[in-house]
Amino acid sequence: MDIKGFQFSAVEAAIKKQGRKDLALIFSEVPAQAAAVFTTNAVKAAPVLLSAERIAGGRAQALVVNSGNANACTGEQGMRAARETSRLVAEGLGLPDEAVQVSSTGVIGVQLPMDRMRAAIPALVEGLTSGTLDDVAEAIMTTDTFPKMEARSGQAGGVSYTVAGIAKGSGMIMPNMATMLSFIITDAAVEAQTLDRCFRRAVATSFNAITVDGDTSTNDTCLVLANGMAGNQAIAGETPEALAFEALLRDVLLSLAKQIVKDGEGATKFVEIRVTGAKSDADAKRAAMAVANSSLVKTAFFGQDANWGRIFAAVGYSGAEVDQSLLSLCFDTVCMAKHGVFAGGDAEALGTEVLRKKEFTVSVDLGLGAGAATVYTSDLSHEYVNINADYRS
Amino acid sequence: MDIKGFQFSAVEAAIKKQGRKDLALIFSEVPAQAAAVFTTNAVKAAPVLLSAERIAGGRAQALVVNSGNANACTGEQGMRAARETSRLVAEGLGLPDEAVQVSSTGVIGVQLPMDRMRAAIPALVEGLTSGTLDDVAEAIMTTDTFPKMEARSGQAGGVSYTVAGIAKGSGMIMPNMATMLSFIITDAAVEAQTLDRCFRRAVATSFNAITVDGDTSTNDTCLVLANGMAGNQAIAGETPEALAFEALLRDVLLSLAKQIVKDGEGATKFVEIRVTGAKSDADAKRAAMAVANSSLVKTAFFGQDANWGRIFAAVGYSGAEVDQSLLSLCFDTVCMAKHGVFAGGDAEALGTEVLRKKEFTVSVDLGLGAGAATVYTSDLSHEYVNINADYRS
Structure with a gap:
């Protein structure tokens, strides 16, 4: 250098x-x-x-x-x-x-x-x-x-x-x-x-x-x-x-x-959360951050559980304007939910495959406007609890 | 009945x-x-x-x-x-x-x-x-x-x-x-x-x-x-x-x-968070909720680590009006910090004793006004991660 x-x-x-x-x-x-x-x-x-x-x-x-x-x-x-x-x-x-x-x-x-x-x-x-x-x-x-x-x-x-x-x-x-x-x-x-x-x-x-x-x-x-x-x-x-x-x-x-993020305490996954279709960029960031910070979502990532419903729930309480009948969600290119409901077909099996990877993207479209934001997060693992329970000892 | x-x-x-x-x-x-x-x-x-x-x-x-x-x-x-x-x-x-x-x-x-x-x-x-x-x-x-x-x-x-x-x-x-x-x-x-x-x-x-x-x-x-x-x-x-x-x-x-709360997923502790001295009751609730929701604070409770600094940090980002030089904090009746700094003496040993109990109270005084709020929370344990990683399987 x-x-x-x-x-x-x-x-x-x-x-x-x-x-x-x-x-x-x-x-x-x-x-x-x-x-x-x-x-x-x-x-x-x-x-x-x-x-x-x-x-x-x-x-x-x-x-x-x-x-x-x-x-x-x-x-x-x-x-x-x-x-x-x-x-x-x-x-x-x-x-x-x-x-x-x-x-x-x-x-x-x-x-x-x-x-x-x-x-x-x-x-x-x-x-x-x-x-x-x-x-x-x-x-x-x-x-x-x-x-x-x-x-x-x-x-x-x-x-x-x-x-x-x-x-x-x-x-x-x-x-x-x-x-x-x-x-x-x-x-x-x-x-x-x-x-x-x-x-x-x-x-x-x-x-x-x-x-x-x-x-x-x-x-x-x-x-x-x-x-x-x-x-x-x-x-x-x-x-x-x-x-x-x-x-x-x-x-x-x-x-x-x-x-x-990759060195996040106890992290086993690196996850990109992309929110599009929000009323504003600020709304998109609010929704993306709520997903990225949800303990329930993060433990599901750790467990490789394609629990898209928890992601919708986090979007729902984020404070962003949301119409639940317009929500859609993908894990990488696998569409898990459309118009607010499960996409059906092979989505469960294919989505679970994506979550087995070390890095993947969660894309949520709110279907309301042009606002977009991307945030990066990790999963929540046993190791996070270990590190932080004993940090000072 | x-x-x-x-x-x-x-x-x-x-x-x-x-x-x-x-x-x-x-x-x-x-x-x-x-x-x-x-x-x-x-x-x-x-x-x-x-x-x-x-x-x-x-x-x-x-x-x-x-x-x-x-x-x-x-x-x-x-x-x-x-x-x-x-x-x-x-x-x-x-x-x-x-x-x-x-x-x-x-x-x-x-x-x-x-x-x-x-x-x-x-x-x-x-x-x-x-x-x-x-x-x-x-x-x-x-x-x-x-x-x-x-x-x-x-x-x-x-x-x-x-x-x-x-x-x-x-x-x-x-x-x-x-x-x-x-x-x-x-x-x-x-x-x-x-x-x-x-x-x-x-x-x-x-x-x-x-x-x-x-x-x-x-x-x-x-x-x-x-x-x-x-x-x-x-x-x-x-x-x-x-x-x-x-x-x-x-x-x-x-x-x-x-x-x-006592049946909180994986909970091993029941903690009452009392905030007093806030500018308003709403500020007090903001501060108490930030403490009660902090993953870092909750893992410290699980680890029985008298890490009062993390609690001040959570109060600091809660959005409540805070003057750090006026903050004080007790675990039950043990004063851990006063005027924003460590209380000294036996506080560390006595505070750790309190945290070994199954139930205890964290009292934070903001020193600014008459606003008060009490919230109840649990610790964050390994078991929380277990339950939520595998919830659907």
């Missing part, structure tokens, strides 16, 4: 129990244009509060992130810990405090062990000479079973640039940035408003279109840094270059989002 | 596979004042559509109910089946069709086996001479592990009367009447508007304050029949008699609602 002007580092600060790297740093050699989307939860972690305040200026040069501790529900002491962490990193790098973004993920309600953070930060800064983005992707994992990365290259005015991203998250995944961290870096030069607009639109149809369990966390952060070191003329406006950049960014985000 | 003028019957119509009784009848010897609350799901079962139309008149004399098949997502054929069922019962009892309420619960999307219904209805009507309310409570069970009944006696103007109720439901339990049937009978005479008002208020703080998995079904029905055969002067208005009747009705409904 050829991405100019970024350095990476990850060390073990012993915040997690497992003896794995848990403190990481991304550094841009020059100040970068920055944009971010944070959790919509009213209970926000200290690093979210601090970073959101700083990102308002639209610039950042470093990101320090720890796993193993969310630094959420930690009050004033937690805010001091987030500030001290960023100050120590800023001092090590010779940056103003405000240039440092801070991010945390892990257990809620426990104070960050600042003694261990202080001890680890010098090595973290030194490690920048030899680290890789892979190291950072591994260090931010919590219950993730694999690191999540994606990179794509594009061109602007004949100059090549790269967009690379990493993400973590496997439980508490829900639209509006649920326990999920994702950091995107690019060496492209992008004008501030254009970066912000492209990023928000890309997030809406990627990270905000996935759900594992319907919970929204206190720490979610999706951050993009564009340092311009590719040397292109800044991408701006609604030009072909800007549209191409947005498409590339969206590809990277969608790939990361899908990786998160 | 001394409840005048009601007769009961239950037979095996072979709609369920298990060889258990699955078709039941409740008959009042005289026309009864009736009120009902039906599912809010936009996808409504045929019997719900038919019964809702009929209840508008405020009178009913019989209820026929089957388990094993929901007669939902069954289109015109399903409507014809519901109408034929009620007509056969009406003929057997010598009643007009409109006096019969129809109710169904079970698998969605499969046509009701009318040949078996036709064959069973004569025996169902004949059985009224010897059946009991217990028989009906058993016949309406689906994944329930025990029948749910409650009865209380009261007085109006020196005349004794009884309110008795049965219910079924153990999955898809969520406010607004989620796959839950409940039938309440009383020999009290109650004026129409008073019955309707008392019933709706009692439902709001009982059946609409429980949740197992957040799904809302296509078939939910809560029906009350008051036949007046106790001989009291009709209870009416906001008199002491009406208030006493409402309290009694609420006791019966709340007992049935709690029985449903």
